[in-house]
Amino acid sequence: MLASSYKDEDGHISVSGSGAAAAAGGGSLRNKKPENTAFKQQRLPAWQPILTAGTVLPAFFIIGLIFIPIGIGLYVTSNNIKEIEIDYTGVDMSSPCFNCSQNFSWNSTKSCTCSIPFQLDQPYESNVFMYYGLSNFYQNHRRYVKSRDDSQLNGNEESLRSPSKECEPYAMHDNKPIAPCGAIANSMFNGTTKPVNWRRPVYELDSDPNNNGFINEDFIVWMRTAALPTFRKLYRIIQRRNNLLPTLPRGNYTLEVVYNYPVRSFEGRKRMILSTISWMGGKNPFLGIAYITVGSICFLLGIVLLIIHHKYGNRNNGADVSH
Numbered sequence: 001m002l003a004s005s006y007k008d009e010d011g012h013i014s015v016s017g018s019g020a021a022a023a024a025g026g027g028s029l030r031n032k033k034p035e036n037t038a039f040k041q042q043r044l045p046a047w048q049p050i051l052t053a054g055t056v057l058p059a060f061f062i063i064g065l066i067f068i069p070i071g072i073g074l075y076v077t078s079n080n081i082k083e084i085e086i087d088y089t090g091v092d093m094s095s096p097c098f099n100c101s102q103n104f105s106w107n108s109t110k111s112c113t114c115s116i117p118f119q120l121d122q123p124y125e126s127n128v129f130m131y132y133g134l135s136n137f138y139q140n141h142r143r144y145v146k147s148r149d150d151s152q153l154n155g156n157e158e159s160l161r162s163p164s165k166e167c168e169p170y171a172m173h174d175n176k177p178i179a180p181c182g183a184i185a186n187s188m189f190n191g192t193t194k195p196v197n198w199r200r201p202v203y204e205l206d207s208d209p210n211n212n213g214f215i216n217e218d219f220i221v222w223m224r225t226a227a228l229p230t231f232r233k234l235y236r237i238i239q240r241r242n243n244l245l246p247t248l249p250r251g252n253y254t255l256e257v258v259y260n261y262p263v264r265s266f267e268g269r270k271r272m273i274l275s276t277i278s279w280m281g282g283k284n285p286f287l288g289i290a291y292i293t294v295g296s297i298c299f300l301l302g303i304v305l306l307i308i309h310h311k312y313g314n315r316n317n318g319a320d321v322s323h
Helices: 020-032 053-079 098-103 142-146 157-161 217-223 285-322
Strands: 003-007 013-017 083-087 112-120 128-135 231-238 251-259 269-275
Touching (some): 053 285, 098 112, 098 251
Antiparallel strands (some): 003 013, 083 269, 112 251, 128 231
16 A cells, blocks of 8 residues: 655645555644644744843843842831840740749649749830740641631531531540630640630630630631741730830830740740831841842842943954954
């Protein structure tokens, strides 16, 4: 059996020959060719920028001149934010909370109290935000993040009686449903109708009825899991009451800690943070440093490329003219 093929003016491949093999081969070749459209034949109109020294160099200098001042402003604003961190983990023997950290555990029935003195070298003028911070606490673990029942938190009665399986092993205790269930809620307090490690049920979180149960602010803040193992969460806001006096004057203070959250088992650390804020939020020098770094790199690249263009660009143009 013989077969031959040729391409016509439209670009189609035709196969001639005798037998079923030639017919099958011709159909296969014809079917594999894309349709003769602008999209499939890549004939759509396109714009491709031509990068020249006249367009690239100004872009580098403009980015540098914009980013560097913005970075300096962000960095200075961040440095003007007043902040102090007080670690009360109690790892060091000299720490006032050392005895509490060594003797207190999840099974302890009595809480331990320690006092940490600290000093403010400068007054805090505006509202002061008080945070609690944890380190080496992985709230972003997949099983930890899923260990909750949103229907239960929304007040669904069926979920209150039968918690979700995602909450296991913190769904039932002594054949009684746990509310709120899950590892996230269970790890909030050192503590049935309440999580295993809670000292009191959810309806006794606060004496204020408008800040109790599932709508308790501290509980809501804790249930928003952090993305990184070292994080801080807002605890209280110290409002400024007198514009003539600072919120926290300069001087000596004492932090009274009720040690009811042990972190020694997972090598974690606990701290309390007092901080003011600005128009850009809390203290964050990274953003300003990033802007300054990118702007400086662009500006330096612009200078280097300008020197290269000035040194070799004229030579290349002269060579083109001679030819």
